[in-house]
Amino acid sequence: MTSVSPSTADPITPGSTIGILGGGQLGRMLAMAAAQLGYCCHVYAPDGDTVAADVAADATCAPYDDTDALAAFAAACSVVTYEFENVPVAPLAALGETPLRAPVRALEIAQDRLAEKRFVEQLGGTPAPFMQVGDEAEFTAALEAIGTPGILKTRRDGYDGKGQWRIMSPRDAEDLTLSGKQLIYEGFVDFTAEFSVILVRGLDGEIRFWDSAQNDHSSGILARSSVPAGPAVAAQVSAARELSAKVAEALGYVGVLTLEFFATASGPVFNEMAPRVHNSGHWTIEGARTSQFENHIRAICGLPLGLTDTIVPAVRMDNLIGDRANDWLSLLGDPANHLHLYGKAEINPGRKMGHVTRLLTDGHG
Numbered sequence: 315m316t317s318v319s320p321s322t323a324d325p326i327t328p329g330s331t332i333g334i335l336g337g338g339q340l341g342r343m344l345a346m347a348a349a350q351l352g353y354c355c356h357v358y359a360p361d362g363d364t365v366a367a368d369v370a371a372d373a374t375c376a377p378y379d380d381t382d383a384l385a386a387f388a389a390a391c392s393v394v395t396y397e398f399e400n401v402p403v404a405p406l407a408a409l410g411e412t413p414l415r416a417p418v419r420a421l422e423i424a425q426d427r428l429a430e431k432r433f434v435e436q437l438g439g440t441p442a443p444f445m446q447v448g449d450e451a452e453f454t455a456a457l458e459a460i461g462t463p464g465i466l467k468t469r470r471d472g473y474d475g476k477g478q479w480r481i482m483s484p485r486d487a488e489d490l491t492l493s494g495k496q497l498i499y500e501g502f503v504d505f506t507a508e509f510s511v512i513l514v515r516g517l518d519g520e521i522r523f524w525d526s527a528q529n530d531h532s533s534g535i536l537a538r539s540s541v542p543a544g545p546a547v548a549a550q551v552s553a554a555r556e557l558s559a560k561v562a563e564a565l566g567y568v569g570v571l572t573l574e575f576f577a578t579a580s581g582p583v584f585n586e587m588a589p590r591v592h593n594s595g596h597w598t599i600e601g602a603r604t605s606q607f608e609n610h611i612r613a614i615c616g617l618p619l620g621l622t623d624t625i626v627p628a629v630r631m632d633n634l635i636g637d638r639a640n641d642w643l644s645l646l647g648d649p650a651n652h653l654h655l656y657g658k659a660e661i662n663p664g665r666k667m668g669h670v671t672r673l674l675t676d677g678h679g
């Protein structure tokens with residue numbers, strides 16, 4: 315696979331407007347980092363009242379496939395980025411000459427678990443054994459070839475463990491109705507730990523990595539990210555970084571890119587990629603010299619990248635999911651906590667409402 319040369323366009327000057335597709339907490343934290351560098355943000359999202367728009371100069375409320383609204387939005391922006399990877403790809407042609415960073419190809423690949431695994435495999439990565447499942451016959455074939463336990467996942471639109479069915483034995487498979495969904499069946503990976511590689515690639519092709527966090531999930535949702543990762547992960551970070559850099563280069567990527575891995579006895583197994591800033595990188599706001607949000611803004615604006623090293627011996631980030639956010643006052647009672655609340659009005663179980671970061675002097679604080 316050939317790598318795409320980065321563009322060396324002039325930097326986008328502070329004072330200009332950055333367009334953000336998506337209105338969630340990632341967009342909110344991007345807009346806050348952009349403000350620090352003197353940029354304004356314009357948020358585009360289908361919902362009128364979004365937590366990103368709350369901190370942005372401007373907002374468009376329109377469906378993602380409204381090409382007139384997209385064209386008007388692009389005309390008001392010097393560069394467009396996305397914080398949500400399920401933005402439909404075809405209507406983005408309406409952005410016209412306004413650059414989209416990260417590139418649309420990254421979005422296209424990351425939206426489809428099958429395309430993503432094939433792409434990474436071609437570059438030398440190892441995903442869990444997987445097979446496409448479009449009907450009952452393909453499901454039977456996948457169960458025969460891969461066996462159980464395994465996980466059936468929707469190819470598109472799944473996140474935080476949604477659109478997934480664990481198949482512990484062939485019996486579980488009998489109870490499922492596929493009803494024409496486009497799916498993928500994956501073998502269950504016997505892993506020691508989960509971790510992510512988060513990198514930023516500048517417009518000039520320079521790549522920097524943050525320390526890899528070890529990630530603990532609960533019910534398929536990220537619960538905690540810890541830096542440094544344990545020894546099982548640490549031994550696999552360099553192989554995982556090498557693959558992640560190949561992915562970034564093959565895509566001519568600009569911005570922050572995340573790849574998630576399982577640390578296994580036979581090396582890092584690729585799980586999925588996110589062409590954006592990532593929940594497992596929220597610790598970088600206080601814990602790294604330059605946060606993932608600031609470096610994403612620097613990259614997409616063609617500015618020099620900031621240092622990514624960790625500034626303390628250890629960092630821990632805990633997500634505040636559902637009604638855990640109600641603990642905000644007691645969390646603030648510990649003056650060492652850095653509390654982030656996303657300003658979401660409605661608390662739902664499983665909804666990410668905020669996070670809390672602690673800088674630690676050792677790995678156990």
Ligand code: AMP
Nearest residue numbers: 442465474475500501502503531534586
């Ligand atoms: P995903 O949405 O694919 O990231 O899945 C959410 C979580 O489910 C992952 O972070 C893992 O904890 C678990 N998981 C997903 N796929 C697998 C797999 N093939 N084997 C074992 N655990 C998995």
